[in-house]
Amino acid sequence: MRRVGMSYSGSGAGRLRPVSAQSTLPGGRRSDKAPWYLPVALATDVLGIAVPVLIVFGVTRQPHPVLAALTATAVWLGVRASHRRYAAHALGESRGVLPVLRDWFTMLGLLAVARVALGESSEPALALLALSAAPPVTVVCRKATHRHLTALRREAQSVHRVLVIGEPGAADDVVEHLASRTDHAYVVVGAVPVGEGQLTSGLPALTRLGSAPPATPNEDWVPVLAATEQLGAELVLVAPGPRLSGERLRRLSWALHDAGLPLAVSPGLTDVALRRIQAATVAGLSLLHVAPPVRRGLHLVAKSALDRAGAALGLLLLAPLYGLLALAIRLDSAGPALHRQTRIGQDGTPFTMWKFRTMVADAEQRRVELISANEQDGPLFKMRRDPRVTRIGRWLRRSSLDELPQLVNVLRGDMSLVGPRPPLPDEVAQYDEVAARRLTVKPGLTGLWQVSGRSELSWDETVALDLRYADNWSIGGDLDVIARTFRAVVDGRGAY
Template structure:
């Protein structure tokens, strides 16, 4: 009697593994060949977080001692050692709850980090007060939070880059097939393959309609999914069609989970909207109401307090930059230092959007002559090498320093720190009706545009980012966008 090779037998066991079924722990350990990698990932992330949190506590204590002229590093180090255990335990538990130790593809980003660290601060403050601690100042808590956000996010960014480079060097990519219809397959497929080192290798597609010409490889019919998974060793199946038939979707998910393959869905506009759907009881059919995405009541108060506080601090800290920029504009070209650009604001009501002048005085009169050189899509008007730009203005625009006077717009209640960017009147007149939903809230100095590719994105994609921001707004999201704006500005990604 012949005995099948061990490798082929193991492959057969793995290929028949149902990810929904429970298995004995010992067998699960043997069959899950990535167990060691999982432990290494969680252990390394826990270590990174511990070092970052300990560093944040130590930095806050050292800075406090220095400002009070009680500089004593050994004492600060001892206090940090005493404090770190509880803070780290709470942070690690909250990080785990937020999925921050999940596998690379499912691990969330800065928003969850900021939210979890803020919750850690609240828990530690409450614990300290319950323990009978008294504080003349709560600086140690919010100071540690500030440094923890910087250190943890920075350390995790480095971790992601280093481990990503190691995985790419090892040739690791998740193999995926896209299922859907023509235009959806093409859009999702090309988006996943953008960038020099995509994490997902799109093996091909399965179309529900006659084969589209999209530059990808057709792998067959949906009925052949089992064979396709086995033949191409797929890790993921991505559904890229908001109208995917329900019965086929249920069967597809069952087949994939039976073979240990992850199923993901590329979001549609309806899936984005459903995050703010509110159940309406008392109906024969379950109904969900999609409320208008406006900031009112407590949301508006929280956002306004956040805006005024942060804008005031930024004006104070950046006052030398503002002064130098104004002086350079005055010395190098004629015209006002600050340019008042009349733009539609909330509800389409116009306001004077303040900017440092970056162009020569007759720039507005020249725009009609330059329309044919427009390099942007949709309603936007952008020219990378705009001849109307002054030399100083080019530098200011490159690093977004020309936007700094808009901090005064924030204090005056005409703008928010984060929100949809206000468009010039010329661009506003070119908008389609569905674009104008972005004017339901105060415009912002920065937004998802600025941290998601900036001028490199298609205009419709930029508007969809505005919609995504409106549906999922939180103070943590605002703080995340502000933090991400800094590297976006300094890397000058798509800015002109």
């Protein structure tokens, strides 16, 4: 089992993180984060706004530089505090750019109102220049904190100890999902199975609840509270089922809350973005409304406009590089500089995809000879040391420069800047109905596959990433993947 990230965070060996019941992390409580997160965040935000304002206003002789710096700093900190960016639960949890930009635009609006109300006379362009340093400085701090927190959680630090309750199958499923990634705060320390059956996750089961509701409620909550105390659990996570639902779960929640323990309930949904879920109560029932994936409307129009504008700009800026790469390919081996190949696009529509040639000219004919050496599972064909790849081709693949001609496909509308990997027709012929769902969106020049390990991922992991994207894509998510792609290209991991 492997850990599949996004970012939204990389891949590696998934595992149950071992934490003993007596272990205590730095800072006192087991779930405490590093104590320097808050002061560093505050200091960074202060310096990122006050210093540039003082410098710009001082150098250009704008009026009241100190007062302007103090005002801008107070508004910036106030906006971020009102959005709970300094709350303990938020520090280090996200490295995204969009929340910072929302805070920044809110600050600009408030300062614009204050400027008019107070009759402030500094040059607007210079004021905007001085304030523009705040977002990148804050983003760099968020990324550094997030990276540090992620590293701690790989070692089972800064985590919440969780006791899982549920029927064995449901409990094992929850444990598997939590153990498959380490970019979250939950580490399971034990389970309380409900009914008959054995746990397969290897977790300690200190007690067991009966299949039927007990005659008295304390037959449920007394052993559960004893297990939480023995394991040092800080959260009880329930996976409801036929044997644990309705009134039984309600009474258990009363006992947990009276004991000061928080309760979470897993509804069984996986890989659904939080923005697609809305909670509601109807006739006393707690319901989760799940919005459908975006398949039409203004968001799709905006995505298409972003794709084509980005592709046009990229083709214009990279034209000299295209010429140099084409010349290097022709000098390195016989054959054309560009390679075209039929791929399958959105809704199963075939299109011609363009790449810089990285293999010998007769590579397609020689593929049959190498089938037995395939190192990938599923319908993909990958070899770490494919003999058909040319010298310049290995470098192009590692740097991902061979993909650049696909900007033409993006400009034509066959592909998107971000999306699932474009599959070959013979791969699609082997898809089941689950894998075929990745064709509901346009394939991408980059995507979660590109930033999560590429060829090092198994087929199942690749499909899981593509389905996660197809169901949950957003403009903000696309921008985040594009930003993470630059790091993945530099790193070169999984590219061969």
